Amino acid sequence: MKLAPGLEFPRAGTVTVAGEKVTKPVKIAGMAFQAPTLLPWRTTLENLLLPLEIVEPYRSQMRSRKVEFAARARNLLTSVGLRDQGEKFPWELSGGMQQRTSLCRALIHEPQLLMLDEPFGALDAFTREELWCVIRDLQAASKITVILVTHDLREAVFLADRVFVMSQRPGRIVVERKIDLPRPRDLEVTFTSEFTDIVHELRSHIVKARQ
Amino acid sequence: MNRTALLIRLSPWLFTIGLFVVWEAAVHIFKIPVFFLPPPSAIAQAFVDYSGPLARNSWITLQTTLIGFALAVGFGMLLGLLVGWSRAIYAGLYPLMIGFNAIPKVALVPILVLWFGIGFVPAVLTAFLISFFPIVVNVATGLATIEPELEDVLKALGASKLDIMRKVGIPRTLPYFFGSLKVAITLAFVGSVISESVASNYGIGNLMLQAQAQFQVPLIFAGLVVLAIEGIVMYAAMAILEKRMTGWAQRSGFAQA
Numbered sequence: 001m002k003l004a005p006g007l008e009f010p011r012a013g014t015v016t017v018a019g020e021k022v023t024k025p026v027k028i029a030g031m032a033f034q035a036p037t038l039l040p041w042r043t044t045l046e047n048l049l050l051p052l053e054i055v056e057p058y059r060s061q062m063r064s065r066k067v068e069f070a071a072r073a074r075n076l077l078t079s080v081g082l083r084d085q086g087e088k089f090p091w092e093l094s095g096g097m098q099q100r101t102s103l104c105r106a107l108i109h110e111p112q113l114l115m116l117d118e119p120f121g122a123l124d125a126f127t128r129e130e131l132w133c134v135i136r137d138l139q140a141a142s143k144i145t146v147i148l149v150t151h152d153l154r155e156a157v158f159l160a161d162r163v164f165v166m167s168q169r170p171g172r173i174v175v176e177r178k179i180d181l182p183r184p185r186d187l188e189v190t191f192t193s194e195f196t197d198i199v200h201e202l203r204s205h206i207v208k209a210r211q
Numbered sequence: 212m213n214r215t216a217l218l219i220r221l222s223p224w225l226f227t228i229g230l231f232v233v234w235e236a237a238v239h240i241f242k243i244p245v246f247f248l249p250p251p252s253a254i255a256q257a258f259v260d261y262s263g264p265l266a267r268n269s270w271i272t273l274q275t276t277l278i279g280f281a282l283a284v285g286f287g288m289l290l291g292l293l294v295g296w297s298r299a300i301y302a303g304l305y306p307l308m309i310g311f312n313a314i315p316k317v318a319l320v321p322i323l324v325l326w327f328g329i330g331f332v333p334a335v336l337t338a339f340l341i342s343f344f345p346i347v348v349n350v351a352t353g354l355a356t357i358e359p360e361l362e363d364v365l366k367a368l369g370a371s372k373l374d375i376m377r378k379v380g381i382p383r384t385l386p387y388f389f390g391s392l393k394v395a396i397t398l399a400f401v402g403s404v405i406s407e408s409v410a411s412n413y414g415i416g417n418l419m420l421q422a423q424a425q426f427q428v429p430l431i432f433a434g435l436v437v438l439a440i441e442g443i444v445m446y447a448a449m450a451i452l453e454k455r456m457t458g459w460a461q462r463s464g465f466a467q468a
Contacts, residue, residue, distance in 0.1 A: 002363070007363055007366055025369050026369075029368070031363060031367045033363075035360060039361075039379065054378070055368050089459060091459075
């Protein structure tokens with residue numbers, strides 16, 4: 001999570017993002033975590049605009065294109081089911097809504113690389129599945145690279161093209177598994193035997209890695 | 212407004228009036244001499260008799276305090292940001308500041324007099340020196356407690372340290388900062404009055420010292436009352452400012468309950 005966007009650097013080996021060796025923060029990344037980490041003094045809409053106040057070229061256009069940016073933020077909110085919630089403060093939203101906002105903030109500057117660290121971990125099962133679909137659709141629309149860290153095997157299999165199973169301390173890649181389920185994937189796919197077989201297979205790798 | 216709410220609104224006034232009533236009664240019942248503990252009625256009389264000097268000197272004390280306080284706010288905010296900016300500066304300055312804060316400020320007044328002569332300047336500086344510490348500590352605390360995840364989000368966007376400070380650090384610090392102003396303003400009064408009573412010809416501190424020399428005990432108490440009122444008014448002003456500037460941080464029902 002920290003190596004890919006260039007927040008930390010490897011002691012051995014190299015990290016390559018978009019064909020370039022990572023030596024400083026990559027600037028094309030968006031990040032979202034298990035906690036929404038929204039700024040309580042900003043409205044939801046203002047929270048979304050935060051990345052635009054930092055990333056160029058938006059940063060220097062913030063004044064002249066403010067209206068356009070706000071419209072973009074509103075569209076993004078609508079796309080995750082938060083229409084007309086922009087004027088509310090984050091603490092007036094439910095946990096699921098805050099997490100959606102956090103995802104929007106990670107996407108507003110159209111990053112090429114989206115880093116998600118258990119973003120649905122704290123949500124209830126139904127909201128989680130809803131947000132799976134949100135991520136699935138956002139990725140299908142923009143074709144960006146998403147790196148998702150999760151403990152939820154169903155989540156991994158449903159969303160990913162490739163799943164890497166890692167061991168705990170030291171974190172090593174135990175196995176890589178390609179997921180060939182056809183896209184677009186519907187939630188119904190999670191109830192097929194094909195899907196459950198992959199989940200089972202991954203689970204057995206993890207059980208082995210934990211021993 | 213229901214009865215409980217009305218009672219809560221009135222209770223500060225009822226308690227204050229109650230204190231003065233008990234005080235007045237106690238002085239009469241136990242026949243306490245006026246030069247030992249004057250009753251509130253005698254203090255009120257002193258207010259009438261010395262309204263001119265009281266008004267003049269309380270105005271001077273208020274000005275002294277506010278200038279010292281303003282210096283403390285500016286300097287405290289800057290130093291707090293500096294201390295919060297880097298761990299090395301924090302580690303280096305903290306023992307010095309704690310040591311400095313441990314020095315009783317009344318002990319500094321003679322030095323200030325040596326440098327600046329008696330009067331206005333030492334009083335302003337004493338008010339400043341005594342009140343900047345809580346501001347520094349609070350601003351630095353606000354910066355030190357930024358969530359690391361939020362820092363990562365911004366760094367991954369290529370934000371500089373200054374960006375993080377402006378977008379997150381400073382707004383996040385404001386509730387701590389405004390909270391500290393309530394402490395600092397009361398301390399500033401302590402500072403200016405200490406200095407006035409040791410080394411000045413003006414101000415409420417000096418007035419009380421003169422009243423003591425002339426054994427005008429009700430006037431001494433009138434001076435105390437003036438200080439209490441000024442303290443309450445300024446504290447309330449800071450509290451209102453805090454509420455207006457950082458309403459987002461005061462949404463808990465805990466303190467209201």
